[in-house]
Amino acid sequence: METNNTAxxxxxxxxxxxxxxxxxxxxxxxRLSRKVIEAFPEDxxxxxxxxxxxxxxxxxxxxxxxxxPGIRGIAFGDWTFSEPVLDYSTPAPATKPEVxxxxxxxxxxxxxxxxxIPPQRFQEVEAAFGMYEDKIVGTVQYLIDNEIxxxxxxxxxxxxxxxxxxxxxxxx
Amino acid sequence: METNNTAxxxxxxxxxxxxxxxxxxxxxxxRLSRKVIEAFPEDxxxxxxxxxxxxxxxxxxxxxxxxxPGIRGIAFGDWTFSEPVLDYSTPAPATKPEVxxxxxxxxxxxxxxxxxIPPQRFQEVEAAFGMYEDKIVGTVQYLIDNEIxxxxxxxxxxxxxxxxxxxxxxxx
Numbered sequence: 001m002e003t004n005n006t007a008x009x010x011x012x013x014x015x016x017x018x019x020x021x022x023x024x025x026x027x028x029x030x031r032l033s034r035k036v037i038e039a040f041p042e043d044x045x046x047x048x049x050x051x052x053x054x055x056x057x058x059x060x061x062x063x064x065x066x067x068x069p070g071i072r073g074i075a076f077g078d079w080t081f082s083e084p085v086l087d088y089s090t091p092a093p094a095t096k097p098e099v100x101x102x103x104x105x106x107x108x109x110x111x112x113x114x115x116x117i118p119p120q121r122f123q124e125v126e127a128a129f130g131m132y133e134d135k136i137v138g139t140v141q142y143l144i145d146n147e148i149x150x151x152x153x154x155x156x157x158x159x160x161x162x163x164x165x166x167x168x169x170x171x172x
Numbered sequence: 173m174e175t176n177n178t179a180x181x182x183x184x185x186x187x188x189x190x191x192x193x194x195x196x197x198x199x200x201x202x203r204l205s206r207k208v209i210e211a212f213p214e215d216x217x218x219x220x221x222x223x224x225x226x227x228x229x230x231x232x233x234x235x236x237x238x239x240x241p242g243i244r245g246i247a248f249g250d251w252t253f254s255e256p257v258l259d260y261s262t263p264a265p266a267t268k269p270e271v272x273x274x275x276x277x278x279x280x281x282x283x284x285x286x287x288x289i290p291p292q293r294f295q296e297v298e299a300a301f302g303m304y305e306d307k308i309v310g311t312v313q314y315l316i317d318n319e320i321x322x323x324x325x326x327x328x329x330x331x332x333x334x335x336x337x338x339x340x341x342x343x344x
Binding site: 017052148150152 | 185186188190191194222223291295304309317322327330331332333340
């Protein structure tokens with residue numbers, strides 16, 4: 001709080017969320033998203049959808065395919081899609097355990113890359129994925145929000161399938 | 173960026189999101205949520221649901237019923253449910269225009285109350301609504317995330333109804 005006050009005197013703006021806190025916020029959401037993948041019956045994960053929407057496997061691959069090249073671009077400004085990170089359109093691995101394994105690899109990748117982001121980088125304006133111009137911190141927020149958005153669609157799929165989804169507030 | 177660097181020297185932590193930016197982030201989401209209410213056919217807004225879930229009118233009233241007492245508690249530490257803010261369980265007004273009117277009143281209320289939040293308040297730990305202990309800034313993030321979550325469920329309802337939902341990235 002001292003800190004914030006000091007920053008405020010300097011800037012006339014109160015900075016309230018730290019990089020560490022935003023990473024933890026993201027990873028909390030990723031833990032919940034992982035539980036939603038786990039909650040899906042294996043077959044329905046790949047086949048069920050409502051109203052012509054994508055399957056939850058496809059929605060999960062969007063999260064994966066944005067997070068992995070996303071964190072690399074966020075840190076290093078390299079927005080290309082190539083190995084070891086995934087193309088947005090990569091099809092889901094054939095089994096849920098493989099998807100969960102991929103999920104965990106990316107969780108680790110994010111944790112490894114995050115501390116390498118130069119502090120001033122968060123305020124730089126850049127076209128994420130070569131397309132979406134925003135402050136880097138805004139791009140991080142977009143990735144988190146997009147994950148919440150598609151995961152919530154998975155909640156409806158689960159309810160429609162008669163499966164109780166994990167509690168929204170549980171980020172452990 | 174200068175600012176952040178200075179803060180970082182002081183704190184060994186990089187603060188990356190300001191109070192102003194978080195308010196704008198929230199209001200951007202609220203603008204999108206408003207469009208989702210608008211997109212619903214009037215009758216389906218009150219009646220349609222999937223898998224035993226709440227109607228979109230009920231989900232909207234949760235957003236309203238959390239945002240209004242929420243911002244008051246966030247600013248002033250008063251977490252009671254009473255007029256002029258709404259009880260969580262308040263039923264939706266009978267027409268969509270009335271719901272939108274309520275939505276706009278709360279948008280304005282948030283904008284009025286936000287600048288009254290003492291800067292150090294965001295880092296205080298307090299039981300939001302007397303129940304959910306978190307840093308105040310965490311409670312703000314929770315309200316935003318909860319809105320994204322339930323709004324995304326509205327996207328599935330709209331798709332199931334054959335209605336194209338507003339673009340997720342459009343926050344104007």
